[in-house]
Amino acid sequence: MPVDWSISKGDILANINGSTDLVVIFGSAMGGWDYSGLIKNATKCDVIGIRDQKMSWFEDAGESFRSLDDIDDYLSGMISTYQGRKILCGISMGGTAALYFGSAHKDADIIVGSPQIFQYQFLWDQTLRPHYKIIERLPAKLRARATEKIEVIVCGDGDDPNWNWRDNHAAALAHDVFGLPVTRLPGAKHACWELFSMRSLIEARLGYSLFDADGEGR
Helix, strand or coil, X not given: CCECCCCCCCCEEEECCCCCCXXXXXXXXXXXXXXXXXXXXXXXXXXXXXXXXXXXXXXXXXXXXXXXXXXXXXXXXXHXXXXXCEEEEEECHHHHHHHHHHCCCCCEEEEXXXXXXXXXXXXXXXXXXXXXXXXXXXXXXXXXXXXXXXXXXEECCCCCCCCHHHXXXXXXXXXXXXXXXXXXXXXXXXXXXXXXXXXXXXXXXXXXXXXXXXXXXX
């Protein structure tokens, strides 16, 4: 089934195939649909993209969501209708969102790359970045998490003062404070886009290909 425009809006893109499995992909701070090929072209499971065009860290994502609680309520209702695998994933801001919204669901798998975990990770060059509720509340969410099926991926190389130290510190916090498994990849890319395949990780959790033999995604 093609993208379902009856439930797709400015901040939701829904590809509903009638599957018992659900994949939710949260957008990064670029404001677009991350992994749009997966969202639009998957044929074997249902895939929903949630983005934040306003780059508000999902506090006011747009037409459908005006608060973090709006997204929480939407996902809780959506996830409860699926009897199969539920996978929430994202990169950077999207990874933070996947941790935040997925942690309460005991049967959810969470795959994140380069998430931001603590507020002071936004301090650099002696300039205070805005405080975001999603990060302020995340530690409590992780401590009370209902699922242990979480994978955190970061890039470990490089000396970029704005990102590499922050990503490595986030990885240390994820592992040492919250006991989350962390995969460290070579390379200095904050968003990890080129260094691992989100499709492969999702398919490994599902146990099948997202696409028909001639399907395409990235």
